[in-house]
Amino acid sequence: MSEFARVLATLRQIRGLSPFFALDVGRPDDGWHDGADLPRGPALADAVDRIGVRYRTGERRVAASLFFLSYTARLLSPVVAARAVGGTAPDVRPGNVWWRYGPEGLQVRLKDPVAGVGIAESMEPVVEAVRAVAPVARGLLWGNAGSSVAGALRTIARSGVDCAGLIDELFADPPLRDTGGFAPFPGEVVFRRRSCCLYYRLDGGGTCGDCPLPRRPGT
Numbered sequence: 001m002s003e004f005a006r007v008l009a010t011l012r013q014i015r016g017l018s019p020f021f022a023l024d025v026g027r028p029d030d031g032w033h034d035g036a037d038l039p040r041g042p043a044l045a046d047a048v049d050r051i052g053v054r055y056r057t058g059e060r061r062v063a064a065s066l067f068f069l070s071y072t073a074r075l076l077s078p079v080v081a082a083r084a085v086g087g088t089a090p091d092v093r094p095g096n097v098w099w100r101y102g103p104e105g106l107q108v109r110l111k112d113p114v115a116g117v118g119i120a121e122s123m124e125p126v127v128e129a130v131r132a133v134a135p136v137a138r139g140l141l142w143g144n145a146g147s148s149v150a151g152a153l154r155t156i157a158r159s160g161v162d163c164a165g166l167i168d169e170l171f172a173d174p175p176l177r178d179t180g181g182f183a184p185f186p187g188e189v190v191f192r193r194r195s196c197c198l199y200y201r202l203d204g205g206g207t208c209g210d211c212p213l214p215r216r217p218g219t
Helices: 003-017 043-052 060-084 118-135 138-158 165-172
Strands: 096-100 105-110 178-181 190-191
Touching: 003 060, 043 060, 043 096, 043 118, 043 165, 060 096, 060 105, 060 118, 060 138, 060 165, 118 138, 138 178, 138 190
Parallel strands: none
Antiparallel strands: 096 105, 178 190
């Protein structure tokens, strides 16, 4: 079986686990941005500005954090699911990604069904691109990535797939190793991150389930 066929077969398999892992392939219609251009040009800064307007925040770092949280959730979740089922994880480096931000939020898709590399190598260019448009801490952004990976693992575990070994493997090395830790809980993946995504800074925002900050009243 060719690499293309292995990746496509894996994408079909993980889509069956949960719609959360769905990732389409191929050139989209007009209006999408080439991920290869993410570190340059106005598209990323414009998306961050629109997120700020949508969530009514004047803090650019908050909007940038929300962008990266969505980006990692949509791209790392399928990667983690592919690893969990023993398939071939796709390449989610910016050069193999199409993306756009619109009224329905952030959307992503792959250019080609080719095998990927590690999470750190895949996301590092995006971390740098986000930090170039907003004063957001590197540790916070990698915390968002860790949270997205942990969320995917939680969904996988609830589908009946054993991912205990994968947790240890994915979080064995930096930068994910430094993003948080897991608490033992039968049949569940419980993650507590060491940084905050800043969602609480939004008007009406609260703390997330894996947030290290004390839970705010009403959340």
